Amino acid sequence: MKKLLIANRGEIAVRIxxxxxxxxxxxxxxxxxVDRDAPHVQLAGEAWNIGGPDSASSYLDMDxxxxxxxxxxxxAIHPGYGFLSENAAFAERVTSEGIIFVGPSPESIRVMGxxxxxxxxxxxYDIPMVPGTEAAITDAEAAMEIARKIGFPILIKASAGGGGKGMRIVEKExxxxxxxxxxxxxxxxxxxxxxxxxxxxVSSPRHxxxxxxxxxxxxTVHLFERECSIQRRHQKVVEEAPSSVLTPELREKMGQAAIHVARSCNYVGAGTVEFLLDASHNFYFLEMxxxxxxxxxxxxxxxxxxxVRLQIEIAMGQELPFKQEDLALKGHAIELRVYAEDPLNNFLPSTGTLETYQLPSGPGIRVDNGFKEKMKVPIYYDPMLSKLICYANDRTEAIQLMLKAIENYRVEGVETTLSFGSFVMQHPAFKSGEFDTHFVKQYYDPEVIARTREYKAHLAALVAFSEYLKDRKILRLPNA
Structure with a gap:
């Protein structure tokens, strides 16, 4: 592999x-x-314009x-995530043109899609699964019969779906x-x-x-788990590794189950097997x-x-440079997705120009970023600006580092989920590790963020007034 095209944008393109x-x-x-001046364009060895601002005429255009x-x-082509990354037809087109696709085979994508x-x-492979239908269904009467058999509440899910789209919880007949x-x-x-x-x-599940x-x-190896239970609209906002609730025995059991899932479809590359974990720590296969x-x-x-390096090496035909027994967990990491969304207004997208955009830095702080100051946040794509990742010796330290890093972010021009991240890090349920996918529904209170903002604004005003009085006093001193 001598030259790699990144079929994506934003922070993941920069990362690759x-x-x-x-x-x-x-x-x-x-x-x-609209991405002409984006960081990934400037970082790459060369950059090519592929069309208009909407995804269909640019990042989703295979031709x-x-x-x-x-x-x-x-x-070679690396698809990143989103856009065409899980499109079996695209993977097939790429490979048929004699280009390396940095990802699994089209068949693996199709089966797991x-x-x-x-x-x-x-x-x-005798992997636990949530009771439900074994085939697609569109008939409401047949659905009712199945629902009565497995018992309410039930979950209706799009077979080809993701990101919470086509998903409905039904509590009663x-x-x-x-x-x-x-x-x-x-x-x-x-x-x-x-x-x-x-x-x-599954009530009170962890993801x-x-x-x-x-x-x-x-x-085939597993690289342990990630806890992804802090979500809004069925989409993850905060993730961490390792999970605070898994025992070493359960971790190994889930890891081996994930390996079996990968082997079931002859998987090659980097992939993720998702499970639901119930209140009794029973786990169920969700998707790959x-x-x-x-x-x-x-x-x-x-x-x-x-x-990413390992993805590329695998695509080049290289053997994994380690075995399962060589892998070990060390420390604790937490990630906050920094979206241009308003947490005080039901997390609606917030567009505008990044008038101020300064990122935190320091030991244990990593920011995967796809924007720069004075850039406009477009309305055409996912509103994620960057990802803030903090790493420390243990979970408590990682949480404290995350709070410090959030304070050191400077973003003006759009609303962001930074304040929501601060809310999560300080909430007793998160700090204790006793939470599930209903965290936002059960605990999130926008008024807490609003009051915090008012308090900080009041403090800033007091500091400014104090400085004003000092300046006036200096101006009134008689000339020497």
């Missing part, structure tokens, strides 16, 4: 470029009209991206028909596929995922993400492994 450059691999960036790869002489097919594929209609409609709009399935809703790596030489995860930095910090 850094690892590629360390390996001596030339890089090619692609960008839409344009493959054409740039050919024109630039790139012999369907939640129903994924469950059928891993069923031979009377709501099933309407919620199913909405889920099917949303799934069609988001994924072009209205297939849904039903499963038992635990396991990082796996597999090479072309038959080696056939790509790099947004939260991969916390795994990198607690294992000391560069996952």
């Amino acid at each position: 470029i850094h690892s590629a450059h360390k390996m001596g691999i030339a890089t090619v960036a692609v960008y839409s009209d 344009k991206i493959i054409a740039v790869a050919k024109s630039s002489g790139a012999d 369907s939640k129903l097919e994924a469950k059928a594929t891993v069923s031979a 009377g709501d099933l028909a309407s919620q199913m209609e909405r889920a099917i409609s949303e799934a069609k709009a988001a994924f072009g596929d209205g297939a849904v399935f039903i499963e038992k809703y 635990i995922e396991v990082q796996v790596l597999a090479d072309t030489h038959g080696n 993400n056939t790509r790099l995860q947004v939260e991969h930095p916390v795994t990198e910090l607690v294992t000391g492994k560069d996952l």
